[in-house]
Amino acid sequence: MTLKQLLPEAKAVSLLGAPIIAGQIAQMSMGFVDTIMAGNLSPDDLAAIAIGSSFINPIFVFSIGLLMALNPIIAQHMGARRIDEIGRTVRHALYLSVGLAFISMILIRNVGWTMGLLGINQHVQDLAQGYMNAMSWGFLPIISYLALRFFNEGMSVTKPTMWFALLGLVFNICGNYVFMYGKLGFPKLGAVGTGWASALVAWIMFLGMFLFTYMNKPYKRFELFSTIKKPEWKYIKEILHIGVPNGLSAFMEVSMFALVALFMGMLGTNVVAGHQIAINIGSIIFMIPLGFSSAISVRVGTYIGKNDIIQARLAGYAGIFLCVLIAVVMATMLVSIPELLVSIYTNDAVVIEIAASLLLMAAIFQVSDGLQVSGAGALRGLKDTTIPMIVNFISYWLIGLPSGYLIGIHFEFGPTGLWVGLIAGLTVAAVLHNSRFYYLIYKKIPKSLA
Secondary structure, three states: OOHHHHHHHHHHHHHHHHHHHHHHHHHHHHHHHHHHHHHOOOHHHHHHHHHHHHHHHHHHHHHHHHHOOHHHHHHHHHHOOOHHHHHHHHHHHHHHHHHHHHHHHHHHOOOHHHHHHOOOOHHHHHHHHHHHHHHHOOHHHHHHHHHHHHHHHHOOOOHHHHHHHHHHHHHHHHHHHHHHHOOOOOOOOOHHHHHHHHHHHHHHHHHHHHHHHHHOHHHHHHOOOOOOOOOOHHHHHHHHHHHHHHHHHHHHHHHHHHHHHHHHHHHOHHHHHHHHHHHHHHHHHHHHHHHHHHHHHHHHHHHHHOOOHHHHHHHHHHHHHHHHHHHHHHHHHHHHOHHHHHOOOOOOHHHHHHHHHHHHHHHHHHHHHHHHHHHHHHHHHOOOOHHHHHHHHHHHHHHHHHHHHHHHHHOOOHHHHHHHHHHHHHHHHHHHHHHHHHHHHHHHOOOOOO
């Protein structure tokens, strides 16, 4: 396989993935905006949003991972021209979204006792629960939005993800201003107002994506909304079979980073601040390979549906090559200008020194992270998510976390040692995901073509 063969497919992944990346960065920016605007109110409001988000984010990440199963399912149906199956799958994803939203709403409205166990100030508890209660009214629309988003992406239509996330960001800023600060005749609601603004944004994004999908003439053949029938277990089972392991994989990765942040708390306030800055920069950069990962799933899935294994292999390798190339470019930037990047966040000399040293670790981290997420995306295109989930459990929970704690805390290498654990976990996942894709795709190729 030559570079000349890889480049056209790498270009296709780039065009498909670029709007997804823009949309994810816009959606990520909403949390940044909430934090900045709450910081101008009071420390209690800021703490309430941070605590509330720590409960909501794992549920949201799991929902994203679960419904991302639509990417390869729809792509494979489209590649095989199974038109009737596409509409049925999307309808069942929406049925599943309603159930998932209902369960999420109940969970998030009943976590007050957990905050009490953690010894959180009662006033902050009340604000955090009010924030989560308000946010819970947005679960139904945002999870349904995800179902429609991943359907569109499975159809290789990715620009709506970007446009509706940007629209949501604009309304998020406006909604926060009105509800948090009490403008246009509304009462000043503080952190709780942020929750109501986020719920409003969820409805706007869902309605926008629904109208786009409903009014898109090429989609009429799928009869997405014209035929309403009782749910069939066959379709829900397929989504759950692919989606649950994928959701758990995403949860494992997020929880590894969350626990490392807690370990940083043992090392002092400046270390936590430096780590938070480095992770935030790394998270923004990670949106690039994460977006391409979705595009890789769609390209591989479409070719698998067409039973074109050679092109599926090419799509997987080209996407992985693209992610590694970008990771190297980003790593070079992090090594070249770490202090400049950190100075955007703070002017504290001690925090700058800590964060800059961690960005040098993040440079190594980029290649491993780009490889593991692109490899996982290629496997998802094959509808292979159960073994990757087990790999992530071993990599993150049995290797990454214990080794990070041992080196960073027990042997007192500090934050750098904890980041060695992160790199170790991601590197193991990267090697195993890519090895598995190589193994599975070659099993499918006829010996005469291999």
